[in-house]
Structures are given as C-alpha cells and as structure tokens.
Amino acid sequence: MPIKLENVGIAVRDLEEAIAFFTDLGLTVLGRDTVSGEWADTAVGLDGNHAKIAVLQTPDGRGQLELFEYIHPAAIDTHPTLPNEIGMHRVAFSVDDIDASLEIAAKHGCRPLRGVATYGDIYKLTYVRGPSGIIVMFAQELKKSTGN
Structure with a gap:
C-alpha cells in the first residue's frame, strides 16, 4: 500500500504569530479555515472541537504544516518539549x-x-x-x- 506524508499538524497558542514566523521563513499560506461540527469531533476525537486552522507550504511544494489554534475545548498549555522527550520532537x-x-x-x-x-x-x-x-x-x- 503506498503512503504519502500529507502534513505535520501543530497546535499553537497564537495562530497569527505562528503564521508570521513561518511565512517570514518562506512558507506560504495555502488556506485558512475554522473547523467544527460532528465530523471534526469524530476525526480529532474531541467533543465540541472548534479550531482556527491554516495550512502552509514550503517553497519547494513538497512539505506542509497545518497549524491550529483551539477555540474549544480550551488549549492546554504545556511546558515546551525538550529534545530528548518522547513524542513529537521537531x-x-x-x-x-x-x-x-x-x-x-x-x-x-x-x-x-x-x-x-x-x-x-x-x-x-x-x-x-x-x-x-x-x-x-x-x-x-x-x-x-x-x-x-
């Protein structure tokens, strides 16, 4: 079965701040939306899921980031990860x-x-x-x- 990496999703505190950072580095915004509803609850696994999202693309067209800022449920602020922590790294x-x-x-x-x-x-x-x-x-x- 062929598989292709679609994007990397990152939850952020401030969507506009994150967009400004990544676009200054050369990524472009492909699209923005606000998502909610039963389909979003099911796909993400959160009841009442409601988020602002933006999809950004690298200049070579091969990589994408999906940034999302949660409106509901409230975002959970955690300590920034360290390079040796298990999970999403960088x-x-x-x-x-x-x-x-x-x-x-x-x-x-x-x-x-x-x-x-x-x-x-x-x-x-x-x-x-x-x-x-x-x-x-x-x-x-x-x-x-x-x-x-």
Missing part, C-alpha cells in the same frame, strides 16, 4: 543560509537552544525555540553530495 527545514534564517527567527524573539553546530563538513545546524515553544531545526548543507 519540525526541520533545509535552508540555504542558516545565518539569514536565524536573523528571521530572532525578529520573532526566537533563538537557538544553544548555538550553531557543524556536523563534519556536511551541515551547519541548530535547534530554535519557535512560537508556542515549537522546536524548529535549521540545516544548511555545506557541500552538495556527488552521489545520486
């Missing part, structure tokens, strides 16, 4: 210029967890604490691979 992006990406993140008050690391002579990478505590990884390839 969203990762390949970037052409890690320094430029970090400048954009900084405009939104988002900073690396520790700094920028170099993995061999292959990547520069960092984890940034994004809006709503989301861990966002930036990876800049240092040299293009010669294989296929």
Whole structure:
C-alpha cells in the first residue's frame, strides 16, 4: 500500500504569530479555515472541537504544516518539549543560509537552544525555540553530495 506524508499538524497558542514566523521563513499560506461540527469531533476525537486552522507550504511544494489554534475545548498549555522527550520532537527545514534564517527567527524573539553546530563538513545546524515553544531545526548543507 503506498503512503504519502500529507502534513505535520501543530497546535499553537497564537495562530497569527505562528503564521508570521513561518511565512517570514518562506512558507506560504495555502488556506485558512475554522473547523467544527460532528465530523471534526469524530476525526480529532474531541467533543465540541472548534479550531482556527491554516495550512502552509514550503517553497519547494513538497512539505506542509497545518497549524491550529483551539477555540474549544480550551488549549492546554504545556511546558515546551525538550529534545530528548518522547513524542513529537521537531519540525526541520533545509535552508540555504542558516545565518539569514536565524536573523528571521530572532525578529520573532526566537533563538537557538544553544548555538550553531557543524556536523563534519556536511551541515551547519541548530535547534530554535519557535512560537508556542515549537522546536524548529535549521540545516544548511555545506557541500552538495556527488552521489545520486
């Protein structure tokens, strides 16, 4: 059976703040909606499910994020995850210029967890604490691979 990744869904405290962060990084908003009703309750498994959503796409057209801000039931604020916690870990992006990406993140008050690391002579990478505590990884390839 073929399977295809459709999107990664992330609940956020403030939908507009999250949209601003990700669109500044280069993603585009494909659509926005408010969802509720029996179908939403059934699909998500929450009674009275009511949320504002936005679907964003990466510039290459291959990746999508679905961001949602809960109206009902009330969102449950938790401590931001740590890199070694079990569960949803992070969203990762390949970037052409890690320094430029970090400048954009900084405009939104988002900073690396520790700094920028170099993995061999292959990547520069960092984890940034994004809006709503989301861990966002930036990876800049240092040299293009010669294989296929």
